[in-house]
Amino acid sequence: MSTSAASPDPASSHPSASPGADPARGSQRDAASGPGRSAAPSPGASRVSSDDAAAASDRGRSGSAAVHVRDLHKSYGDLEVLRGIDLDVAKGEVVCLIGPSGSGKSTLLRCLNLLESPQSGTISVGGFTVTDPDLDVDAMRRRVGMVFQQFNLFPHLSVLENCTVSQVKVLKRSKDEAKRIALANLERVGLEAKAGQRPTQLSGGQQQRVAIARALSMDPDLMLFDEPTSALDPETVGDVLAIMRQLADDGMTMLVVTHEMSFARDVADRVVFMDGGVVVEQGPAREVIGSPQHERTRTFLSRVLNPTTVDTPE
Ligand SMILES: Nc1ncnc2c1ncn2[C@@H]1O[C@H](COP(=O)(O)OP(=O)(O)O)[C@@H](O)[C@H]1O
Numbered sequence: 562m563s564t565s566a567a568s569p570d571p572a573s574s575h576p577s578a579s580p581g582a583d584p585a586r587g588s589q590r591d592a593a594s595g596p597g598r599s600a601a602p603s604p605g606a607s608r609v610s611s612d613d614a615a616a617a618s619d620r621g622r623s624g625s626a627a628v629h630v631r632d633l634h635k636s637y638g639d640l641e642v643l644r645g646i647d648l649d650v651a652k653g654e655v656v657c658l659i660g661p662s663g664s665g666k667s668t669l670l671r672c673l674n675l676l677e678s679p680q681s682g683t684i685s686v687g688g689f690t691v692t693d694p695d696l697d698v699d700a701m702r703r704r705v706g707m708v709f710q711q712f713n714l715f716p717h718l719s720v721l722e723n724c725t726v727s728q729v730k731v732l733k734r735s736k737d738e739a740k741r742i743a744l745a746n747l748e749r750v751g752l753e754a755k756a757g758q759r760p761t762q763l764s765g766g767q768q769q770r771v772a773i774a775r776a777l778s779m780d781p782d783l784m785l786f787d788e789p790t791s792a793l794d795p796e797t798v799g800d801v802l803a804i805m806r807q808l809a810d811d812g813m814t815m816l817v818v819t820h821e822m823s824f825a826r827d828v829a830d831r832v833v834f835m836d837g838g839v840v841v842e843q844g845p846a847r848e849v850i851g852s853p854q855h856e857r858t859r860t861f862l863s864r865v866l867n868p869t870t871v872d873t874p875e
């Protein structure tokens with residue numbers, strides 16, 4: 562199967578171009594609450610109404626699964642990094658993607674919003690057929706928030722400006738409205754008091770929370786997280802995970818690459834284990850982490866859960 566994906570535009574790959582949630586949607590806890598949430602909760606009518614109406618005219622958009630990937634292949638030169646990935650994320654679902662370094666997790670996430678172009682396979686995200694050559698890439702990316710390991714905040718802008726700039730430029734919101742939404746999201750991540758500061762004045766964990774507030778300010782349907790706590794000092798990891806847990810409780814659809822197994826076990830509806838560019842195993846979080854079926858999953862989990870254990874390399 563061949564796929565002609567539109568070329569990714571590195572300029573719009575900056576997370577400032579990634580969307581965020583309307584704080585007015587507020588808590589949707591009742592609709593989808595924490596562990597044991599159904600695979601496809603109905604996270605409240607407010608999630609679908611205006612978004613879908615606004616997006617209905619977006620080119621290349623159809624369907625309702627948050628993420629639907631089939632037989633995805635991606636190579637860099639001779640190196641085949643993704644070797645036939647199938648992945649689904651339902652609306653309102655939280656999926657944690659785990660696996661050893663180099664297994665293709667970041668590449669998969671980057672293919673989802675066309676920061677990388679796959680060689681073959683099909684991807685649909687938020688109803689957009691990402692692998693359709695006629696895709697409106699910008700419209701698709703507006704629906705997908707991405708949070709990276711390295712925050713990617715603008716150092717020369719204040720925390721507040723970081724959260725408003727794309728709202729004004731991309732969503733054409735007025736400055737006042739953008740500011741109101743940004744402040745509501747900064748409050749949501751506990752950082753409204755830092756609005757006037759520069760990112761460099763904040764701890765890593767605080768910067769990551771700003772990055773989450775910035776993404777939320779764009780009102781996304783889906784949030785992608787690529788190891789959001791891996792670059793943080795251990796004492797700030799918990800604050801970021803708490804925000805992510807709250808987002809999950811609020812009904813946000815989330816695909817999270819993480820090594821935080823307790824987060825995955827407690828918050829994810831499903832865990833997907835990747836190794837060597839394929840999905841080796843997936844299932845309910847507690848089952849995959851608690852009683853993995855495959856030897857590769859067991860080996861990986863024992864390394865992650867017992868990082869100080871010395872063992873011989875494969
Ligand atoms: N832009 C790139 N060019 C060449 N090789 C790459 C590129 N990005 C990733 N790779 C390679 O693809 C493989 C998978 O990388 P990645 O998706 O980052 O894995 P993970 O996120 O699971 O650690 C690695 O071998 C990596 O070196």
Ligand SMILES: [Mg+2]
Nearest residue numbers: 666667668788
């Ligand atoms: Mg990675």
